Amino acid sequence: DVKVTQSSRYLVKRTGEKVFLECVQDMDHENMFWYRQDPGLGLRLIYFSYDVKMKEKGDIPEGYSVSREKKERFSLILESASTNQTSMYLCASSSPGQGALDGYTFGSGTRLTVV
Amino acid sequence: AQTVTQSQPEMSVQEAETVTLSCTYDTSESDYYLFWYKQPPSRQMILVIRQEAYKQQNATENRFSVNFQKAAKSFSLKISDSQLGDAAMYFCAYRRGGTSYGKLTFGQGTILTVHP
Numbered sequence: 001d002v003k004v005t006q007s008s009r010y011l012v013k014r015t016g017e018k019v020f021l022e023c024v025q026d027m028d029h030e031n032m033f034w035y036r037q038d039p040g041l042g043l044r045l046i047y048f049s050y051d052v053k054m055k056e057k058g059d060i061p062e063g064y065s066v067s068r069e070k071k072e073r074f075s076l077i078l079e080s081a082s083t084n085q086t087s088m089y090l091c092a093s094s095s096p097g098q099g100a101l102d103g104y105t106f107g108s109g110t111r112l113t114v115v
Numbered sequence: 116a117q118t119v120t121q122s123q124p125e126m127s128v129q130e131a132e133t134v135t136l137s138c139t140y141d142t143s144e145s146d147y148y149l150f151w152y153k154q155p156p157s158r159q160m161i162l163v164i165r166q167e168a169y170k171q172q173n174a175t176e177n178r179f180s181v182n183f184q185k186a187a188k189s190f191s192l193k194i195s196d197s198q199l200g201d202a203a204m205y206f207c208a209y210r211r212g213g214t215s216y217g218k219l220t221f222g223q224g225t226i227l228t229v230h231p
Contacts, residue, residue: 031217040124042206043221058218090160094217103150103208104219106160 003027006091006107013114019078021110023091030096032074037088081114117142119209121222128197129230136192136225138207146212149190155203202229
């Protein structure tokens with residue numbers, strides 16, 4: 001019954017590494033999102049995509065990029081990981097229009113530690 | 116830009132009692148939606164309740180209800196007959212209506228502890 005799958009639950013990477021976080025949804029949703037969650041700050045939007053190959057910056061895009069080659073998959077890329085990118089990363093998807101009432105469907109998160 | 120504020124980092128309640136979590140937001144829009152999400156230790160975010168801004172009636176879902184005060188831009192969540200399974204982080208969220216691609220703006224979260 002899993003609908004949004006994030007490839008890793010825990011990840012440890014070294015400073016300077018290129019890191020890929022993968023997210024796959026099986027609900028045929030147009031919109032997909034990447035958030036990071038930090039204590040006291042809640043969830044902050046990094047990037048979102050409303051269609052294949054389309055992407056928009058969120059509130060904190062610096063140091064990140066994304067890729068959406070297929071509708072069901074949305075990847076978050078840390079070009080050169082830094083310790084301040086240690087965080088919980090949440091992927092979500094949604095439908096447009098009437099789907100607004102349904103909110104998001106979330107993945108279960110990837111806790112990334114950069115050492 | 117829209118902002119959402121949860122001023123209570125932590126709250127606690129006795130089992131079977133009632134607790135209210137606070138949320139305020141700031142927007143110049145008239146068409147929007149408000150949500151409460153629950154994040155238990157499993158991390159899986161679950162939609163608890165939603166409210167459309169154009170509806171004056173407060174939303175209710177079983178033991179969960181909201182007090183939506185549009186003029187005051189306040190959206191509090193009331194949990195009645197609290198259960199141990201209600202222990203979680205709760206997030207208030209705002210979404211603009213129309214073609215906004217569904218971006219949600221979240222508050223800082225409130226950790227709810229339920230004491231047996």
